[in-house]
Amino acid sequence: MSASDEKNVSDDTQLASHFFGELLDSVIMDVASECHRIARLGLDRNLDDEEEELRLSAEARARVADPSNSEANSKYVVDIFGQTHPAVAAEIFDCMNCGRSIVAGRFAPHLEKCMGKGRKARVKSTRSSTAAAAQNR
Amino acid sequence: MRASIKRPPTPDAEEEEEDQHREASLEEIINIKLIESGEKERLKELLRERLNECGWKDDMKSFTRKKGRNNVTVDDLVHLITPKGRAAVPDSVKAELLQRIRSFLHSTPL
Numbered sequence: 416m417s418a419s420d421e422k423n424v425s426d427d428t429q430l431a432s433h434f435f436g437e438l439l440d441s442v443i444m445d446v447a448s449e450c451h452r453i454a455r456l457g458l459d460r461n462l463d464d465e466e467e468e469l470r471l472s473a474e475a476r477a478r479v480a481d482p483s484n485s486e487a488n489s490k491y492v493v494d495i496f497g498q499t500h501p502a503v504a505a506e507i508f509d510c511m512n513c514g515r516s517i518v519a520g521r522f523a524p525h526l527e528k529c530m531g532k533g534r535k536a537r538v539k540s541t542r543s544s545t546a547a548a549a550q551n552r
Numbered sequence: 553m554r555a556s557i558k559r560p561p562t563p564d565a566e567e568e569e570e571d572q573h574r575e576a577s578l579e580e581i582i583n584i585k586l587i588e589s590g591e592k593e594r595l596k597e598l599l600r601e602r603l604n605e606c607g608w609k610d611d612m613k614s615f616t617r618k619k620g621r622n623n624v625t626v627d628d629l630v631h632l633i634t635p636k637g638r639a640a641v642p643d644s645v646k647a648e649l650l651q652r653i654r655s656f657l658h659s660t661p662l
Contacts, residue, residue, distance in 0.1 A: 431653040447629035454621035
């Protein structure tokens with residue numbers, strides 16, 4: 416590149432930077448004006464509360480995602496409402512199949528046995544199902 | 553009550569003549585071309601859009617909120633945002649705008 420070419424390029428860049436600076440200042444002015452309006456009209460109160468909420472939920476998420484928390488003391492993890500839950504659900508209710516009192520945390524395995532394979536509690540065969548089974552043999 | 557508005561003194565005949573002979577600088581000429589062709593407005597919109605997309609505007613807004621809201625003036629905020637704002641523009645945005653400006657400079661006969 417000749418010396419004059421180099422000068423032209425740097426002039427160009429300088430001019431472009433000058434205009435970019437002007438545009439940027441203009442945009443900054445607009446943003447400042449908007450923020451000023453929000454501040455003076457007190458429109459940012461709601462935004463502040465929302466921000467606080469976002470921050471707290473982000474913190475809670477970080478705590479949950481943090482591996483040092485989960486395995487060791489999972490029984491004492493606090494959820495977003497501030498409640499702790501035991502590892503095994505403790506509520507007791509009646510099974511709708513056999514009518515016994517079951518602990519909620521043990522309901523699924525109970526239901527398996529109650530409705531399915533074990534303790535000779537099979538589904539009572541109806542006429543149509545036995546007839547169909549007989550036919551297929 | 554405000555004091556009465558003071559007008560700048562009317563220029564003398566001598567100064568007027570000088571003004572007419574003064575050449576517009578290159579910057580002024582280009583500025584006029586930018587405005588007249590509408591390119592300046594388009595560039596400004598482009599810059600605004602890019603800065604919005606990348607979250608620059610949100611950063612500036614939250615920055616002003618942190619500084620409190622008691623009796624701030626627009627001037628205060630401008631002085632507050634300008635140094636941070638200038639530094640926080642992403643390089644890609646700056647490059648894109650500079651490129652557009654440069655191609656405008658090359659496309660207009662001077």
